[in-house]
Amino acid sequence: MRRFRRLRQTEEMRSFVRETRIAVEDLVYPVFVQEGTGIKEPVPSMPGVFRYSIDRLDGILDQILGLGIPAVLLFGIPAHKDEKGSGAYDPEGITQRAIRHIKERAPFLIVIADICLCEYTSHGHCGLVKDGQILNDETLPLLARAALTNADARADIIAPSDMMDGRVAAIRRELDENGHRNVPVLSYSAKYASGYYGPFRDAAESAPQFGDRRSYQMDPANAREAIREMEDDLEEGADMLIVKPALAYLDILKIAREKFLVPIIAYNVSGEYSMVKAAALQGWIDEKRIVLENMIAMKRAGADRIITYHALDVAGWILGK
Ligand SMILES: [Zn+2]
Numbered sequence: 291m292r293r294f295r296r297l298r299q300t301e302e303m304r305s306f307v308r309e310t311r312i313a314v315e316d317l318v319y320p321v322f323v324q325e326g327t328g329i330k331e332p333v334p335s336m337p338g339v340f341r342y343s344i345d346r347l348d349g350i351l352d353q354i355l356g357l358g359i360p361a362v363l364l365f366g367i368p369a370h371k372d373e374k375g376s377g378a379y380d381p382e383g384i385t386q387r388a389i390r391h392i393k394e395r396a397p398f399l400i401v402i403a404d405i406c407l408c409e410y411t412s413h414g415h416c417g418l419v420k421d422g423q424i425l426n427d428e429t430l431p432l433l434a435r436a437a438l439t440n441a442d443a444r445a446d447i448i449a450p451s452d453m454m455d456g457r458v459a460a461i462r463r464e465l466d467e468n469g470h471r472n473v474p475v476l477s478y479s480a481k482y483a484s485g486y487y488g489p490f491r492d493a494a495e496s497a498p499q500f501g502d503r504r505s506y507q508m509d510p511a512n513a514r515e516a517i518r519e520m521e522d523d524l525e526e527g528a529d530m531l532i533v534k535p536a537l538a539y540l541d542i543l544k545i546a547r548e549k550f551l552v553p554i555i556a557y558n559v560s561g562e563y564s565m566v567k568a569a570a571l572q573g574w575i576d577e578k579r580i581v582l583e584n585m586i587a588m589k590r591a592g593a594d595r596i597i598t599y600h601a602l603d604v605a606g607w608i609l610g611k
Contacts, residue, residue, distance in 0.1 A: 309590075310586050310589050310590045311586075311589070312582065312585045312586055312589055312596075312604065312608065313608065314357060314358045314359060314360075314604075314605045314608050314609065315358075315360055316585075316589065316593075316594075316595050316596055317359050317360070317361075317595070317596060317598060317601040317604060317605060318359075318360075318361040318362065318363050318402065318555070318595055318596065318597040318598070318601065319354055319359050319361070319362050319363070319597075319598075319599075319601035319602065320362070320363045320364075320365065320597060320598075320599060321342070321347075321350065321362045321363070321364055321365070322339070322340070322341040322342065322365050322366075322367060322493050322494060323341070323342055323343070323344060323347065323364060323365070323366055323367070323384055323385065323388040324341045324342070324343055324366070324367035324368075324384065325343070325367065325368055325369035325384050326343045326369070327343050327345050327346075328343060328345065328346065329341065329342060329343035329346060330342055330343075330346045330349075333489070333492060333493040334492065335488070335489035335492045335493075335560075335564055336489045336490075336492070336493055336560055336563060336564055336567070336599060337564075337567045337568075337571065338567065338599070338602075338603075339493065339563075339599055341367060341493065344384075344387060344388050344391050347388065347391060347392065347395075348395060351392065351395055351396050351399070353602060354396075354399065354602070355396055355399060357602065357605035357606065357609065357611070358605065358609075359601055359602070359605050360399070360400055361399065361400035361401070361402055361446075361447075361595075362392070362399060362400070362401055362402065363402045363404055363449065363597055364385050364388060364389065364392075364401060364402065364403055364404060364445075365385075365404050365409060365493075365494050366378075366383060366384035366385035366388065366409055366410075367384065367409055367494055367495055368383065368384050368409065368410050369384075371410055371411055371412045372410075372411070372412055373411065373412055373413065373418075373419070374407075374411070374418065374432065375407035375408075375409075375410035375411040375418075375432065376410065377409075377410040378405070378406070378407050378409070378410040378432065378433075378436040379432055379435035379436040379438075379439050380439065381439045381442065381443075383410075383439065385403055385404075385440060385443075385445075386439050386440060386442070386443040387443070389401050389403060389440060389443040389444060389445050390443050390444065393443075393444045400446045400447065401444070401445050401446050401447070402445070402446065402447040402448075402449050402476060403437075403440035403441075403443075403445035403447070403448055403449060404449050404451050405433055405436045405437050405440065405448055405449060405450040405451065405452070405461070406433075406436075406450070406451045406452045407429065407432060407433070407436070407452065408452075408494075408496040408498070409494045409495070409496045412499070413498065413499045413500065414491075414496055414497050414498040414499045415498050415501075415503070416429075416451075416452040416453065416454070416503065416506060417429035417452060417454055417506065418432070422500070422501070423505075424505055424506055426454050426455055426456070426506075427456070429452070429454050429457075430454060430456055430457055430460040431460065433450060433452060433454065433457050433460060433461060434457075434460045434461050434463070434464035435464070437450065437461040437464060437465060437475075438464050438465065438468055438470070441465055441468075441470040441473045442468075442470075445473070446473070446474075447473070447474050447475075447476050447530075448461060448465065448473055448474070448475050448476070449475070449476040449477070449478065449532070450475070450477055450478060451478040451481060451532075451534075452478075452506070453478070453481050453503075453506040453507050453508070454506065455522075456526070458475055458477050458522075458523045458526035458527055458528050459526035459527060461475060462475060462526060462527035474529035474530065475527060475528050475529055475530075476528070476529065476530040476531070476532060476555065477523040477528035477530070477531055477532065478532045478534055478557070479516070479519045479520040479522075479523040479528065479531045479532060479533075480508065480516040480519055480520060480531070480532070480533045480534065480539070480542050480546065481507050481508060481532070481534045482507060482508045482509070482510050482534065482535065482539065483502065483503050483504045483507035483508060483509065483510065484507075484510065484534075484535050484538070484559070484561070485561065486535045486538065486559045486560065486561030486562055487535075487559060487560060487561060488560070488561055488564075489560035489561055489563070489564045490559065490560035490561075492560075493560065510538070513541060513542060513545060516533075516542050516545065516546070517545060517549060520546060520549070520550060524550065524552065528552075529552060529553075530552050530553040530554070530555060531546060531550065531552060531553075531554055531555070532554075532555045532556075532557050532597070533546055533554065533555075533556055533557065533593075534556075534557035534559060535557060535558070535559040535561070535562060536556035536557055536558045536559065536562065536588050536593070536596070537558065537562050537584060537587070537588070538562075540587060540588070540591040541591075543556055543588065543591040543592045543593055544591045544592050546592060547591070547592025547593075548592070553594045553595065554592055554593055554594050555593060555594060555595045555596070555597060556588040556591075556593035556595075556596050556597070557596075557597045558584065558585075558588065558596055558597060558598035558599070558600065560599065562584070563598070563599040563600060566580055566581060566584070566600075577603075578603075578607055581600045581603065581604060582604065582607065584600075585598070585600070585604060
């Protein structure tokens with residue numbers, strides 16, 4: 291008989307043989323920034339998450355810096371939306387101005403700019419629309435311009451989330467030709483058409499006004515296709531990859547880790563967050579225990595870093611705050 295229990299007797303021993311750990315350095319906190327002033331507005335379907343106007347960002351930035359969280363992922367909510375999502379690539383758009391503000395206030399905080407059109411289009415789709423179709427090639431130059439204006443604002447990382455084919459190459463070319471050869475691209479390569487995005491659309495006001503995103507995001511049933519998406523994005527010049535969502539796609543994370551040598555980032559999405567929060571608010575689960583277990587599961591599956599709305603709580607728990 292092997293006595294596995296020998297190594298489980300005390301917390302000290304369990305810690306000594308622990309295979310996977312979560313650190314504050316692993317965390318990326320998503321931040322929603324919206325036009326206007328004096329705004330710190332709670333997102334109803336995401337308890338603990340707020341939308342901030344630029345003049346109210348400093349409070350949350352101080353919290354992030356105080357906990358030592360190394361990076362934020364920025365989403366913008368513009369005052370006006372139009373058919374072409376022009377707010378996404380306006381040099382004076384909401385994320386462009388927010389990035390300038392953050393880099394002035396916290397130059398060492400890594401700012402990841404999410405690049406997509408859906409928060410900025412009146413129809414809520416991630417690309418240009420014609421006759422009810424989401425256009426691929428016509429959307430690419432707009433995504434490239436969005437990437438460029440965010441890089442001009444000193445975003446540290448450009449993260450396209452639209453799932454148009456060829457976007458990484460178009461963005462890489464635009465960045466290279468305009469003096470941003472050293473700005474890395476973090477591609478949402480394996481992004482599934484998921485029901486887990488519901489609360490995010492509430493937060494970013496980006497729900498599609500017709501149809502859904504299944505003609506460009508991936509079918510939840512497909513794993514091999516994720517490998518092809520990731521291979522393609524790397525060939526086009528991506529430096530790092532995202533798997534999104536995370537918990538229902540741990541197998542995809544594991545495949546990504548085994549197949550590719552680049553940094554792999556898990557996106558623990560809004561619906562995953564809200565389910566835990568809702569159950570915790572009912573007193574049905576131990577929130578801290580469940581969240582930390584989820585974090586460990588993503589790391590064990592192969593995530594190098596985790597984008598999560600739980601980041602502030604997780605960092606606080608790790609630091610004993
Ligand atoms: Zn989008």
